Amino acid sequence: MPDYDASDSLSLSGIQHFRFCERQWALIHIEQEWEENVLTIEGNQLHERTDDPFIREKRKGVLYVRGLPVHSSKLGLTGICDVVEFHNDENGVSLNTEEGKYLPIPVEYKRGKPKKDQSDILQLVAQAICLEEMLICRVSQGSLYYHEIRRRVDIEITKELKEQVHETARRMHQYYDRRHTPSVKTGKHCKSCSLRHICLPELLSKESVSSYMKRMLAE
Secondary structure (H helix, E strand, O other), X not given: OOOOOHHHOEEOOHHHXXXXXXXXXXXXXXXXXXXXXXXXXXXXXXXXXHOOOOOEEEEOOEEEEEEEEEEEOOOOEEEEEEEEEEEXXXXXXXXXXXXXXXXXXXXXXXXXXXXXXXXXXXXXXXXXXXXXXXXXXOOXXXXXXXXXXXEEEEEEOOHHHHHHHHHHHHHHHHHHHHOOOOOOOOOHHHHHOOXXXXXXXXXXXXXXXXXXXXXXXXX
């Protein structure tokens, strides 16, 4: 598969949206629809505290860089890593203004708790792929920090996960190039979706308008 031009890049964070719901991704990234709810507001506030590009610190041989811009021409994705930890390692790469060599570990912050699906994991793996491509190194591990449980979950960056990311990115580009918004697939995830009142999954699942209005008024 040929590399993508910078002008064709899609948002890396869209990986999480796409895996959660392909229709939600299309409404946000193709149709430019967005609606805040409590979950998105809390998530934005959490990322405001971590995505500060002016915060850079070093502790015990580990360099912490926040809000690091990353991209991949192979995936056609661009985004920002919440935090990248650069660990001192003789098998790593050289960094400007730093002595020694370092290996990067991306750390993504999430407001909730670990999900049953792989949407968060694949977003993290996409960041790892970007770092590998930019720094010419191997990223074997990343971490997800979940604010609700106050715990960090370490993720091994495997070949299988990378293949899933490449396939997901390919499909995202296919939809975007065609300006295709998939039809709705309703499920429990619809209740927590920030675009529920724009998508109207109940109506699009061919429920009658009168039935939908009666049920909404009864809730």
